[in-house]
Amino acid sequence: MSPILRLIAATTLIRLAFAATTGLGVDESYMVTAGRVLSLGYFDHPPASWWLSWGASHLLGTEAPVVVRLPFILLFALSQFLVWRIGCVIADRRAGYWAAVALNVSPVFGVTTASWVLPDGPLDTALLGAALCLLYALPASGRRAMGWWAAAGVCAGLALFSKYSAVLTIAGAFLYLAVDPAHRRWLLRPHPYIAAILAVLVFSPVPIWNATHGWASFAFQGDRATGFRFRPLMPLQTLGGEALFVLPWIWMPMMILLAQGFRRGAVWSHRLLCCLAAPPIVVFALISAWSSQRILYHWAAPGYLMLFPLLGERIAGRLDRAWVRRLVAGSAALVLVAVTVVATQIQFDWLGGRLATVMRNDPTAEGLDWTSVREELRARGLLAPGAVVAALNWRDAGKIGYALGPDVTMLCLNADSRQLGFADPVRAFAGRDVIVVVVDPNPRAVDEAKTWFRSVEVLQPASVVSDGRVLRTVTVLRGEGLGTGGAPGQKRETHLVIPE
Numbered sequence: 001m002s003p004i005l006r007l008i009a010a011t012t013l014i015r016l017a018f019a020a021t022t023g024l025g026v027d028e029s030y031m032v033t034a035g036r037v038l039s040l041g042y043f044d045h046p047p048a049s050w051w052l053s054w055g056a057s058h059l060l061g062t063e064a065p066v067v068v069r070l071p072f073i074l075l076f077a078l079s080q081f082l083v084w085r086i087g088c089v090i091a092d093r094r095a096g097y098w099a100a101v102a103l104n105v106s107p108v109f110g111v112t113t114a115s116w117v118l119p120d121g122p123l124d125t126a127l128l129g130a131a132l133c134l135l136y137a138l139p140a141s142g143r144r145a146m147g148w149w150a151a152a153g154v155c156a157g158l159a160l161f162s163k164y165s166a167v168l169t170i171a172g173a174f175l176y177l178a179v180d181p182a183h184r185r186w187l188l189r190p191h192p193y194i195a196a197i198l199a200v201l202v203f204s205p206v207p208i209w210n211a212t213h214g215w216a217s218f219a220f221q222g223d224r225a226t227g228f229r230f231r232p233l234m235p236l237q238t239l240g241g242e243a244l245f246v247l248p249w250i251w252m253p254m255m256i257l258l259a260q261g262f263r264r265g266a267v268w269s270h271r272l273l274c275c276l277a278a279p280p281i282v283v284f285a286l287i288s289a290w291s292s293q294r295i296l297y298h299w300a301a302p303g304y305l306m307l308f309p310l311l312g313e314r315i316a317g318r319l320d321r322a323w324v325r326r327l328v329a330g331s332a333a334l335v336l337v338a339v340t341v342v343a344t345q346i347q348f349d350w351l352g353g354r355l356a357t358v359m360r361n362d363p364t365a366e367g368l369d370w371t372s373v374r375e376e377l378r379a380r381g382l383l384a385p386g387a388v389v390a391a392l393n394w395r396d397a398g399k400i401g402y403a404l405g406p407d408v409t410m411l412c413l414n415a416d417s418r419q420l421g422f423a424d425p426v427r428a429f430a431g432r433d434v435i436v437v438v439v440d441p442n443p444r445a446v447d448e449a450k451t452w453f454r455s456v457e458v459l460q461p462a463s464v465v466s467d468g469r470v471l472r473t474v475t476v477l478r479g480e481g482l483g484t485g486g487a488p489g490q491k492r493e494t495h496l497v498i499p500e
Helices: 003-021 026-034 048-060 065-090 093-105 107-115 120-137 142-160 166-179 184-188 191-203 205-211 216-225 234-246 248-260 268-287 297-305 308-316 322-348 354-358 371-379 394-404 419-423 445-450
Strands: 388-391 409-412 434-439 453-458 462-466 469-482 493-496
Touching (some): 003 065, 003 107, 026 048, 026 065, 048 065, 065 107, 065 120, 065 308, 093 107, 093 308, 093 322, 107 234, 107 297, 107 322, 120 142, 120 297, 142 166, 142 191, 166 184, 166 191, 166 297, 184 191, 234 248, 248 322, 268 297, 268 308, 371 394, 388 394, 394 409, 394 419, 394 434, 445 453, 445 469
Parallel strands (some): 388 409, 388 434, 453 493
Antiparallel strands (some): 434 469
């Protein structure tokens, strides 16, 4: 077996073990819960990641973490191969191999994108596919060129079908055609425009869904770039956060390689990758200077993704230096130790409550599936067939909805219900009695619930438990006569049941 296949096989087995021993995080739980109702479009992101988790759970008959994460683990295996192949094209096999190694040890790629139920998994695979097709298309001619351009268009469409930010990397391709004299001639040919048309066709279900749903998804994502304040130092903070996510000793040489790619005399393939990389890195850093919303550090990850083949070439050329070998080995060891600590903590809770003493919230609760709540509610007869349960925000609705399973309808009683509001709109259950679960601490839980129901009854609380230790207390309410937010001035009743 070749070195790259051994690397892919070994790292895939590690990710399968990690996925099987850790519960779904907040965003993952939300995506699985809200994605149980298959749709042509979704509020937060285009459909690719939603369809993947839905398809895996229905194909294998379970929503176990390793099952819903399986498509994303397999896609990252393909991403490793594509990074290796790009490295081979721009340099040689050694460069490709070390590019794949670096990709694995960068946490934002090797841990989160590689195994979590997030849109970044299919996004990165599709973008790498498009980049590889461009590397083959630009020096080609005739039917071969048309084939590679068409393939690049399809891959670009799949990237857009995964996450809207793919448009920045696609813009980088046109930036390259505009600035590179040797390949500018392609702008006078139909090939890139045919590729663009194919990308739009693949992406077309998304605008169709938006057009029939008040442009909800476009408006939600577009609002993240708006704001009315100017913070000139915020781009530096954003770049610093990205450096931590990528790993600083990987990020710094990447920035040097990015700058070198735009120098006069740079190899065209290197310049292409730098043109693909620059827009996500630069645009999100600039937006953070005025956006009223926090720019998350992983949003620019597709830009760094394109620099791994260049980094692999640089690593391969310096393996004779002991400090380079130690740095690569140390990075791999760091990631392995980190995922081992997380997985064993989730499984055995060997740290107990020590994390809670140094952190605001014990992160063990987020990495644990809250199945203890399901068992407790079921034992008390509150989860009869066809039960309807609600939470007061989308985060809790995701975690609790995933724990309760697909046989329970999960509502989100909040104006910001995201995809949950489209999957199971509150108005469809008007007049129903609903169990409301609220993750403590929330001292206003009863008051919030009262605005949604004719009357509210406080029941005995439930608990999120790990190895006998209570991680979260969950307030449990019974709401009678669900409304759509309550009429102003309407009198509400509250009945208190004292736990035994």
